[in-house]
Amino acid sequence: MGTDHQATSRRILLLDCDQFFVQCARLDDPEGAGKEPLLLVGGTSDARGVVTSASYETRVFGVRSGMPTAQAVRLCPRARVVPVPRELCVEKSHAIREVLDRYSPVVEPASIDEAYVDLSGTEALYHGEPLSVTAARIQDTVARETEIGVSIGGGTTKLIAKLAATRAKPGGVHVVAAGMEHDFMCAFRLEDIPGVGPVFADRLRTLGLITVLDACRHDLNTLERWLGSERAGWLFDRVRGRDAATVHHNRVARSVSREETFARDITDIETLETELLALAVRLGSDLRANGMRARTITVKIRDADFTTRSSAQTVPDGVGTDRAIWAIARFLLDRLRERRRMPTRLLGIAASHFDEEPARQMTLFEEAVQLESERDIRLAQATDQARKRFGPHAIEPARLLQRRSPKR
DNA sequence: TCTGGGGTCCTAGGACCC
DNA sequence: TCTGGGGTCCTAGGACCC
Numbered sequence: 001m002g003t004d005h006q007a008t009s010r011r012i013l014l015l016d017c018d019q020f021f022v023q024c025a026r027l028d029d030p031e032g033a034g035k036e037p038l039l040l041v042g043g044t045s046d047a048r049g050v051v052t053s054a055s056y057e058t059r060v061f062g063v064r065s066g067m068p069t070a071q072a073v074r075l076c077p078r079a080r081v082v083p084v085p086r087e088l089c090v091e092k093s094h095a096i097r098e099v100l101d102r103y104s105p106v107v108e109p110a111s112i113d114e115a116y117v118d119l120s121g122t123e124a125l126y127h128g129e130p131l132s133v134t135a136a137r138i139q140d141t142v143a144r145e146t147e148i149g150v151s152i153g154g155g156t157t158k159l160i161a162k163l164a165a166t167r168a169k170p171g172g173v174h175v176v177a178a179g180m181e182h183d184f185m186c187a188f189r190l191e192d193i194p195g196v197g198p199v200f201a202d203r204l205r206t207l208g209l210i211t212v213l214d215a216c217r218h219d220l221n222t223l224e225r226w227l228g229s230e231r232a233g234w235l236f237d238r239v240r241g242r243d244a245a246t247v248h249h250n251r252v253a254r255s256v257s258r259e260e261t262f263a264r265d266i267t268d269i270e271t272l273e274t275e276l277l278a279l280a281v282r283l284g285s286d287l288r289a290n291g292m293r294a295r296t297i298t299v300k301i302r303d304a305d306f307t308t309r310s311s312a313q314t315v316p317d318g319v320g321t322d323r324a325i326w327a328i329a330r331f332l333l334d335r336l337r338e339r340r341r342m343p344t345r346l347l348g349i350a351a352s353h354f355d356e357e358p359a360r361q362m363t364l365f366e367e368a369v370q371l372e373s374e375r376d377i378r379l380a381q382a383t384d385q386a387r388k389r390f391g392p393h394a395i396e397p398a399r400l401l402q403r404r405s406p407k408r
Numbered sequence: 409t410c411t412g413g414g415g416t417c418c419t420a421g422g423a424c425c426c
Numbered sequence: 427t428c429t430g431g432g433g434t435c436c437t438a439g440g441a442c443c444c
Binding site: 042043047048049050051052066067068069070071074084111112230253254255256257258259260261306346348350 | 409410411412413414415416417418
Binding site: 296298 | 435437
């Protein structure tokens with residue numbers, strides 16, 4: 001196509017919920033959390049929890065999300081700690097998504113509380129309305145229909161939209177005009193750029209590069225000598241506001257995982273295997289609920305000394321039954337324990353490498369191995385049906401029932 | 409201070425194949 | 427004796443994000 005097309009710049013928004021989990025917790029419990037300015041949402045200190053979201057009122061005490069709850073409570077002793085209201089968060093996230101889908105055919109959720117919206121090509125539809133006006137209307141609609149306050153950033157790239165949203169917070173709209181990307185970027189530090197984490201930021205600091213302006217003073221060749229061509233090219237573009245990434249409408253999950261950090265480290269294999277089984281059952285039912293079959297199963301453990309290790313196994317055809325997932329996971333856990341034996345702080349299981357098409361006819365070899373028989377698949381389906389009707393714990397392996405019974 | 413749970417993407421090396 | 431080379435798949439680990 002001609003250059004006219006390229007000359008038209010993109011119109012991208014990033015919608016970011018303000019202190020999302022705090023808002024949800026307040027909506028979930030209007031009389032309690034709803035009336036508490038000093039609110040921390042996340043795990044408790046006795047269960048090795050961290051703060052998932054801290055209310056703005058607690059942040060003046062130095063509390064940040066990701067901080068161990070014990071530390072947060074030390075900084076802000078009067079704060080109230082409440083758990084994440086999972087279901088309501090998911091519900092609100094979906095409700096916001098539905099609003100966005102009405103405004104644009106191209107919406108990409110970036111996390112539970114963030115989504116990119118591409119409004120390129122909608123100029124005629126919106127009668128030439130400025131992007132900031134459209135953004136403000138979206139913000140109003142979201143607030144009215146979902147009761148969630150959001151900030152919206154806008155610009156010609158995902159990078160600009162994302163950084164603009166930080167300028168819009170809390171509750172505002174900030175749109176960077178086409179052509180102003182480089183000027184806009186100059187106000188930021190390098191560590192503010194998404195993708196520049198603590199490690200890269202440290203590396204840059206040793207080179208004397210703190211701000212975007214610092215990086216802009218050097219040509220590409222110099223940066224390449226310092227950082228290698230890959231990283232240098234990436235940074236060279238970012239500091240100029242360039243980002244070719246597109247907004248993907250129907251992004252499919254590449255992995256699904258379930259994990260748990262234990263209140264106390266686990267030493268005996270029996271308990272560990274029971275926990276693994278519980279995770280495998282959770283993962284399996286979530287996969288089947290979405291019609292997914294995974295070719296790769298990964299088991300992850302975090303040792304008492306915080307060393308994180310993983311082991312993975314890929315099979316020729318995707319699996320989705322509890323039995324098959326459990327069989328592979330158990331084998332992987334054994335392998336991890338052979339390599340290093342130490343009390344276990346965290347256990348996790350992940351599925352990836354999803355089969356895109358319905359399972360093909362099994363070969364004779366695979367029939368013989370029998371990772372997953374027809375009977376397994378039918379059993380899993382029946383189990384899912386029963387859980388749907390009678391609750392998530394309607395049918396569980398005997399081993400999990402034993403684990404649960406002392407609490408009853 | 410004592411480190412969650414859910415993800416994405418990248419890299420490097422080995423196996424295997426032609 | 428120095429060793430060929432490229433592509434793909436898999437595994438393990440790590441950086442990074444919210």
